[in-house]
Amino acid sequence: MNSTAYLIPEHPVIFEEEIKKSVFITQIAHTPSIELAKAFVDQVKKQHSSARHNCWGFVAGRPENSMMWGFSDDGEPSGTAGKPILAQLSGSGIGELTAVVTRYSGGVKLGTGGLVKAYGGGVQxxxxxxxxxxxxxxxxxxxxxxxxxxxxxxxxxxxxxAVEVESHYTDKVILIVELEVNHVDALTQSIINKSGAKAMVSPVENN
Incomplete structure (x- = not known):
C-alpha cells in the first residue's frame, strides 16, 4: 500500500470557450472510484444530451495508478479527444478526478490538430x-x-x-483507532515503550 498523501480536487470546476463557432464546456469533478467517474460522465451526458459530443477522461485513484484511468472520444475522430483529456489529467499530479468536455458544434471543421488542441486545452x-x-x-x-x-x-x-473509532471496556481496554499510515510505526513503538511492553498493538484486518 502506498502511504504517501496525494492531491484531490476540493470543488467541481467549469471552463467554457468558443473555438471556430464550436462551444467547448469542460467540467471536472472529484470522483474517488471508477463507478463514480462513470456516474459523473452519465450525469454530464444527461445535462448536455443535445450536444453532439461529450468526450471524457478520468484518473479515479492515485495520480500515477494507470489501472484507474479511462477515456472516450465519444464519436470524435480516434485520438483527438479522450487521449488529450487524459494526458492533461494524468500530467496534473492530481488524483480522483474526471473531466467531461461537451462540444456544441458550430459547423466549422477544426481538423484533428484543432480538436486535440481544443479538448486538451479546455482541460488545461x-x-x-x-x-x-x-x-x-x-x-x-x-x-x-x-x-x-x-x-x-x-x-x-x-x-x-489518531482517532478513536471503537472502544471496549472489559477486563482490559481495547481501542480501535484510525491514523495516517506513515505514523503507525512511531505510535506503535511509543505505546509499547511507555507501557513497558504490556500494551498489545496490532493492525486491524480489513475484510
Whole structure:
C-alpha cells in the first residue's frame, strides 16, 4: 500500500470557450472510484444530451495508478479527444478526478490538430481553476491495554492525531483507532515503550 498523501480536487470546476463557432464546456469533478467517474460522465451526458459530443477522461485513484484511468472520444475522430483529456489529467499530479468536455458544434471543421488542441486545452484551463486538498492515507490499529495505561495511551493517540473509532471496556481496554499510515510505526513503538511492553498493538484486518 502506498502511504504517501496525494492531491484531490476540493470543488467541481467549469471552463467554457468558443473555438471556430464550436462551444467547448469542460467540467471536472472529484470522483474517488471508477463507478463514480462513470456516474459523473452519465450525469454530464444527461445535462448536455443535445450536444453532439461529450468526450471524457478520468484518473479515479492515485495520480500515477494507470489501472484507474479511462477515456472516450465519444464519436470524435480516434485520438483527438479522450487521449488529450487524459494526458492533461494524468500530467496534473492530481488524483480522483474526471473531466467531461461537451462540444456544441458550430459547423466549422477544426481538423484533428484543432480538436486535440481544443479538448486538451479546455482541460488545461479548467485544471488551473481547481483548488486541491491533500488526501491522507489512513489505516486502523487495535490496542489492548490495562486500565492504568489508558490516559497515557490517549495522550499518545492525540500526539499522533489518531482517532478513536471503537472502544471496549472489559477486563482490559481495547481501542480501535484510525491514523495516517506513515505514523503507525512511531505510535506503535511509543505505546509499547511507555507501557513497558504490556500494551498489545496490532493492525486491524480489513475484510
Amino acid at each position: 484551463q479548467a485544471l488551473k481553476l481547481i483548488q486541491t486538498i491533500e488526501k491522507k492515507i489512513t489505516t486502523q490499529l487495535r490496542l489492548e491495554l490495562d486500565y492504568a495505561f489508558v490516559s497515557i495511551a490517549q495522550a499518545e493517540l492525540s500526539r499522533f492525531e
